[in-house]
Amino acid sequence: MWTVDYANAAAEAEVEALPDDLRLKFQRLVRVVQAQGLEALREPNAKHVEGKLWELRMSGRDGIARSLYVARSGRRVFVLRTFVKKTQKLPRREIEIALSRMTILE
Numbered sequence: 001m002w003t004v005d006y007a008n009a010a011a012e013a014e015v016e017a018l019p020d021d022l023r024l025k026f027q028r029l030v031r032v033v034q035a036q037g038l039e040a041l042r043e044p045n046a047k048h049v050e051g052k053l054w055e056l057r058m059s060g061r062d063g064i065a066r067s068l069y070v071a072r073s074g075r076r077v078f079v080l081r082t083f084v085k086k087t088q089k090l091p092r093r094e095i096e097i098a099l100s101r102m103t104i105l106e
Helices: 009-016 020-036 092-105
Strands: 003-006 046-050 053-060 063-072 076-085
Touching (some): 003 009, 003 020, 009 020, 020 063, 063 092
């Protein structure tokens, strides 16, 4: 069984700040991970970013959002950064924030 946690309180607040439809899609993807594991996620729902960093991809009426996460041993997933995406390319700034939060976990 997989567990999904937040890297810190800021990461949790970012998810809570999402528009309703995007937050519901995030929660649905988390339930899939908890029930079936990360292996159940494929594109377009998840995509590798770089190194150990992956993204959950949500889209809805209120736009597009991404949650950057990392998987750890013991079947644990840590959500590092969540944001509403405004450009086609994943902003480097968002990746850097996620990577800095990932170092705290190590």
